[in-house]
Every structure is written in structure tokens, then in C-alpha cells.
Amino acid sequence: MKKLLFLLSITLTFNALGQSKIDVKKQFALAAQQYEGMLKSHQDITKTPQSTNADGSPRDMPTTWWCSGFFGGSLWYLFEETKDPQWKVAAEKWTMAIQKEQYNTGTHDLGFMLYCPFGNGYRLTKNPEYKSIMLNGAKSLATRFNPKVGVIKSWNKFQSFDYPVIIDNMMNLEFLFWAARESGNKEFYNICLSHADSTLKHHFRPNGSSYHVICYDKDGTVLRKKTAQGYADYSAWSRGQAWALYGYVVMYRETKQKKYLAQAQRIASYILNNPNLPKDKIPYWDYNAPNIPNEERDASAAAITASALLELSTMKVAKGKAYFKAAEMMLQNLSTPVYKAKIGENNHFILMHSTGHKPAKSEVDVPLVYADYYYLEGLLRYQTLTKKK
Ligand code: GLY
Numbered sequence: 125m126k127k128l129l130f131l132l133s134i135t136l137t138f139n140a141l142g143q144s145k146i147d148v149k150k151q152f153a154l155a156a157q158q159y160e161g162m163l164k165s166h167q168d169i170t171k172t173p174q175s176t177n178a179d180g181s182p183r184d185m186p187t188t189w190w191c192s193g194f195f196g197g198s199l200w201y202l203f204e205e206t207k208d209p210q211w212k213v214a215a216e217k218w219t220m221a222i223q224k225e226q227y228n229t230g231t232h233d234l235g236f237m238l239y240c241p242f243g244n245g246y247r248l249t250k251n252p253e254y255k256s257i258m259l260n261g262a263k264s265l266a267t268r269f270n271p272k273v274g275v276i277k278s279w280n281k282f283q284s285f286d287y288p289v290i291i292d293n294m295m296n297l298e299f300l301f302w303a304a305r306e307s308g309n310k311e312f313y314n315i316c317l318s319h320a321d322s323t324l325k326h327h328f329r330p331n332g333s334s335y336h337v338i339c340y341d342k343d344g345t346v347l348r349k350k351t352a353q354g355y356a357d358y359s360a361w362s363r364g365q366a367w368a369l370y371g372y373v374v375m376y377r378e379t380k381q382k383k384y385l386a387q388a389q390r391i392a393s394y395i396l397n398n399p400n401l402p403k404d405k406i407p408y409w410d411y412n413a414p415n416i417p418n419e420e421r422d423a424s425a426a427a428i429t430a431s432a433l434l435e436l437s438t439m440k441v442a443k444g445k446a447y448f449k450a451a452e453m454m455l456q457n458l459s460t461p462v463y464k465a466k467i468g469e470n471n472h473f474i475l476m477h478s479t480g481h482k483p484a485k486s487e488v489d490v491p492l493v494y495a496d497y498y499y500l501e502g503l504l505r506y507q508t509l510t511k512k513k
Contacts, residue, residue, distance in 0.1 A: 144510035145452055148503050151459050152205045154467065155474050155500060159202060162195075162472035163214055169221035173473070175480065176490045182471045183487075187222050190233035194497040196222065196241030201500040204248055205507075212249075219245045219254070226260040232278045234265040235296035240497060243302060255306060262303030262312055265296060269315045273344045274322045276315065278337075285339035285347060291327055291364045294320065294371025301378045320375045324387055327368070332394035333360035333411070334368045353481050359412035365395055366428035373432045376439060388436055389443070395429060396450050404457045405450060409479035409488075420488055423463050424478040424495035430454035431502035434509060448509065455502050465491070475499055 166173055171184035172192045185191060199215035202208075219241040225231075226238065238261040246254040268277045275289045276296060282288035297316040304312035326346050327334050336351040354361030369391040375384035395401065400411050406426040413419040433451035437444045457463060458475060465476050473491030480487025 144506070146456055146459060146503065146506060148205075148507040148510075151503055152202065152500075154464075155496075156202055156206060156208075156211070157467050158465065158470075158472055158474050159198070161468055165472060169217060172218075172221065173471075173493050175473075175478075175487050175492050176471045183490075187225055187237075188228065188231070190231065190236055191493050192225070193219075193222050193237040193240040193242075194493040197244050198493075198497045198500050200241065200244035200248060201497070201504060204244075205500075205504060215241070215245060223257050226257045227264055229264045229267045230280070232265065232268050232276055232293055232296060234261045235299035236494075237261075239299035239302065243299065258299070259303055259307055262300055262307070265300065266312065266315060269319070270342075271318075272342065273340050274318045275340065275344075276319050282337055282339060282350075282352065287340040287342065289323070289327075289338050289340060290336055290352065291323070291334045291371075292367045294323060294374075295367050297371060298374045298378075301374070316375070316378070320371070320384065323371075324383070328387075328390075332390035334364050334391070336361050336364050351483075353483065355410040355413050355483070359410050360394070360398075361410050362407040362422045362425035363409075363428065365391060365411065366425045366432065369395065369436075370428055370432035373436050373439075377435065385439060385441065388432075388439075389441060392433060392436060392443070392447060396446070404462075405454045406457055406463065406477070409482050413482075420479045420482065421477045422479040423458060423475045424492050424498065426454045426458060427475070427495050427498035427502055430458075431498045431505055434502060434505040438509065451502065452506065455499070455506055458499055 162173055170186060172187060173195050174185040174191055175183040177183045196215055196218035199211055199218055203211035203215050222237055222241055238258055242254040242258045245251060273287055276293055277287055278290045278293050279288050297320060300312040300316050304310060326338050335349040336354050338346055339348040339350060341347050350357045351359065351361060354364065369388060372384050372388035372391060376388060398411050400416050401407055406421050406423055408416050408419040409422040430451040433447040437448035463475055463477055465473065470476055470491050474496040476491055477489055478492040478495040479489060480492055482488055
């Protein structure tokens with residue numbers, strides 16, 4: 125892997141003028157070729173592309189699964205970049221596949237499930253049906269907020285705890301901010317502030333890293349700080365840090381409150397100055413995984429982090445250039461054959477080498493649909509920023 129990385133790093137296009145180092149158009153053309161294969165191999169919209177099973181076969185999941193909206197979301201990104209109507213047709217089909225989840229009050233993941241496909245679809249088409257589905261979805265999500273606790277409940281049960289909240293939950297807030305704006309219902313906005321403030325208070329360690337699961341009592345007191353997908357309760361699960369970073373960047377974008385910007389920068393510092401962040405900046409699955417460097421990477425954590433850092437770089441922060449450079453390097457490396465699959469391979473996913481749930485030995489060193497989604501989002505953000513330069 126090291127040799128290959130070296131060869132690739134010298135062959136990557138370097139523009140001496142300091143402009144774009146990634147050929148976004150080319151990367152999208154390759155992604156489109158790969159996803160053409162994905163569409164051909166997926167005719168049944170009740171089985172959404174997720175990953176690869178241990179035996180190498182495609183792993184598909186029902187629409188109730190937290191990742192069901194990412195494929196539709198990626199199809200919208202392909203349409204946005206290429207303007208090719210075939211992607212709009214496919215995106216519409218795979219977006220509407222998730223519509224029944226608007227009434228799902230049994231999950232906190234409606235931000236991922238609805239806002240990635242319907243939110244992007246609405247942004248690009250203004251289809252009023254998408255808006256009404258999302259507003260119903262926002263109401264469903266809000267049922268999981270208990271004002272006495274002050275946060276949106278993640279899972280209905282975790283071990284012996286009845287009110288667990290995971291750091292991933294921060295990713296719901298962009299959806300609720302949208303719903304507050306579109307509906308005029310201030311309650312959605314207030315939920316965002318309350319959830320983000322409690323999370324800021326309870327989820328983070330002094331070094332800027334985040335616990336995965338905070339177990340609350342019914343009056344909002346914290347009972348335990350734990351992990352589900354990380355190495356240990358005290359460790360920093362890589363994707364959790366990425367969700368946290370993305371979440372507080374959104375909080376600052378939506379509220380302009382400095383405390384959220386400061387938090388986003390603390391998280392970015394933890395990630396970027398971490399001695400366990402590899403040279404190519406694609407994290408191991410946990411920053412404290414016990415056998416580093418012999419641990420699996422998580423390309424999804426890199427893609428989410430890169431997309432968030434690109435937005436953070438635009439927020440008039442002292443380290444803006446460093447954030448941009450780090451994100452650029454992540455996206456550049458994800459775009460090499462070390463992480464990006466050959467056309468027709470990898471069960472038609474774009475990226476390889478993500479880790480879903482290592483402690484459960486589930487989805488380890490595999491493609492993951494949300495790694496592709498945030499990679500495409502990151503490329504689009506990178507293109508916008510490099511066009512301006
Ligand atoms: N939200 C679950 C995960 O990031 O794996």
C-alpha cells in the first residue's frame with residue numbers, strides 16, 4: 125500500500141498555480157460509470173445498496189435502515205454535476221423509495237434517511253411533494269425530543285439505559301433547521317439549539333474528542349458515557365469525530381453563534397493533530413485502536429471529515445487554509461486506486477476500505493454507501509471552492 129501511495133502521489137496532477145489538484149469532472153465521470161453498474165444490479169427499490177457481505181456478495185438493506193437515503197442522495201449529486209437527465213430519473217426513483225419513512229418515529233436517523241435524498245432533490249428541483257414528505261419526517265423526528273432531557277433520543281434502549289444519545293445524532297440538526305425555515309415552526313429550531321448545547325456539554329472530553337454514547341436519565345442527568353462502535357468507552361471512534369465536526373460546522377452555519385465555531389475548530393484540531401492520523405490522512409477506524417498501524421481504515425470517516433473541513437475553511441477562521449489543504453489531501457487520496465475501486469468491481473461502490481462496526485465484526489474493511497455519498501459531496505464542495513480561487 126505504501127509503495128502504491130508513493131507512486132500515486134508523484135503522478136497526481138499538481139497545478140503549479142495552486143489551483144485545483146483534483147480533476148472533479150473526471151472523478152464524477154468515473155463515479156457515474158460505477159453507479160451505472162449499481163443501477164443495473166439494483167432493480168428492486170426495497171433493497172437499498174449498503175455494502176458488501178463477508179462472502180463478497182452485495183449487502184442490501186430495507187428502507188427502514190439508517191443508510192437507506194444515501195444512494196438516492198448520491199444520485200442527486202451525480203445529476204447536479206453532470207446535468208444528465210438519466211441521473212435525475214434514477215434519483216427520483218430512489219428518493220421516492222424511502223417515502224414511507226416519513227412516518228417512522230422508531231428511529232432518530234431521519235436526517236440521513238430523508239434529508240440526503242429528499243433534501244438534495246428539493247434543493248435541485250423544488251418538487252413540492254419532497255417538501256411535504258420532509259416536513260412530515262421532521263415532525264416524526266421531533267417526537268424523539270423530550271424537553272425534560274433536552275436531547276433527541278437516539279436508540280430506544282442501549283444495554284440497561286433508556287435514553288441513549290449518540291454523537292451521530294448531531295447530523296439530524298441540518299434537517300431540522302431546514303424544517304424550521306420552511307415551516308416557520310420555531311420548535312424545530314429550538315430543538316437544534318437544545319440538542320447541540322447538551323451535546324457540547326456532555327459529549328466531549330477536554331482534548332476535543334467525543335464519546336460515542338451518552339446515557340441520560342429522564343431528568344437530563346448523565347448516567348454513563350460509553351461506546352457502541354468504538355474500541356472502548358474512553359476511545360475516539362473515528363466516524364464519531366467526523367459526525368461531531370460536521371454537526372458543529374452546520375450549527376455555526378445556521379446560528380452564527382461563536383461557541384459552535386469554536387467547538388468545530390476544537391474537533392478539527394483533535395483530528396488533524398492526532399499522532400494516530402496516518403500520513404495519507406485517511407483515519408484508522410478508531411483513533412485509539414489498539415494495534416495501529418495494523419488496523420483497518422475508515423474511508424467513510426475521511427470523506428465526512430473532508431466535506432466538513434471544506435465548509436469550515438470558508439468560515440473566516442485562522443486555520444482556514446490548513447483545513448482546506450487537509451480536506452484536499454483526503455479527497456486526493458480517496459481518489460487514488462488505493463481507496464477507489466476499479467470500474468465494475470467493489471459491488472459497484474465508488475470507495476473501498478470503510479469500517480462500519482468493528483466491535484460487532486460487521487462491515488469491516490468494505491465499501492459503505494455513505495462513504496460514497498460524502499465523497500461526492502466533498503468533491504462538489506471542493507469544486508466550488510477551487511473555482512472561486
Ligand atoms: N450512525 C451510525 C454510524 O455512523 O455507523
